[in-house]
Amino acid sequence: MFALHPVLNLCQRILTCVGMLSNALLINLVIFQSPKDLGLYKYLMVYISCFELFFSTLEILVLPELITLDSEFFIVVNPEHSYLPQQFLQFLDLLYCGSFAVSLVIFSCQFAYRYQVLKGNSSWVATKPINLFFWLGTPLLLASFYSFFVHEFLQKNDFCDVVLRELGYSEDLISDMGFYGMVFYPKLKDGTFLINWISFLGVSVTTGTLIASEITMIYFAYKCFDATKSLIKKGNCSSNFRRLQWQLFYALVAQTTIPILFMQIPMTMIYFSTMVLKSSKPFFGHLQSITISIYLATDTLPTIFIIKHYRDTVMRMICFWKKGSMYKVGPRKLHVTESSHSKHLHASIISTHL
Secondary structure (H helix, E strand, O other): OOOOOHHHHHHHHHHHHHHHHHHHHHHHHHHHHOOHHHOOHHHHHHHHHHHHHHHHHHHHHHOOEEEEEEOEEEEEEOOOOOOOOHHHHHHHHHHHHHHHHHHHHHHHHHHHHHHHHHOOOHHHHOOOHHHHHHHHHHHHHHHHHHHHHHHHHOOOOHHHHHHHHHOOOOHHHHHHOEEEEEEOOOEOOOOOEOOOHHHHHHHHHHHHHHHHHHHHHHHHHHHHHHHHHHHHHHOOOOHHHHHHHHHHHHHHHHHHHHHHHHHHHHHHHHHHHHHHOOOEOHHHHHHHHHHHHHHHHHOOHHHHHHOHHHHHHHHHHHHHHHHHHHHHHHHHHHHHHHHHHHHHHHHHHHHHHO
16 A cells, blocks of 8 residues: 555644644634725635535545656545545545645635735725625636546546556455546556557646636736835825735735645656656655645744734744743742742741840
8 A cells, every 4th residue: 555654644734733723713813803904805704614514624634645657646535534424435535636736726815815915906906796706716716627528538448457556555444445546547458558548538638727827917917016116106195004915915925835745746746756767756745745734834933923913923922832831930039039038037037036
């Protein structure tokens, strides 16, 4: 089997739980400590944190195994490891693949929204139901398109079954598991290799969707940077507003870099090693499993520590906790000091009488 080593598995779960806590913290910060100028953007920030909470919960409950070997890449939900009923595993595996897509698509929508704010296009950014539906629904629409092609082209087939048997999975386990994956160059009985165009077609559409969203993200990121500079040069807004716009821009850039670094790059390594080199190793699947958890654990940190309102609140919480700890220890130390002083005074009185 190609499951993670128990130590790595434990690290993965710990990182995912850390991500859940940090997202819960950010949701509270955004709701109760946001500056007044955020507008609809506040809902987008909460939306991202709620999605990452959902993704983290799915990661813990489903426990997917990412298997890479030669020209094969599988995303398997093993019923022996998952906490959920077997009849839901195939759907949950597809939901996991769709969540991966949302993680990368969602930030292109955020950059597009930030650009509309900076350009003053109130018709796009006013807090109206239609705008809320558009900005929140677009990532889900693109992820649904991505998931549709995953379901249509990357389901289990005879080539996949042969590889799974060779990897040591039993027939019952193969039939019960949740599975999506691809075999780019299946080996036939006579030892020759075949090009599996179905896998190539499925990957080309899904990868093309993500690349299109990343191109959109880069385009609007540059436009946001340019618009923010122009806004600063005009000088017709307060220094607090200008400072907030830069903080939001830098936080969004940092928050976007994390899924690209920890999800897109490892996935590109998997595709390159399976499609081009035809000699992938289990290491790449294990790496992707760990880096997804690292993404979930760290993606909120730029927003928490770059935006001053949130950073100051967290620092006050830390200082309050430290003061509380000192207060708990303080009386004990004071009691010892007073007892020592009483003993010394008592001894002095006795010596005086003597």
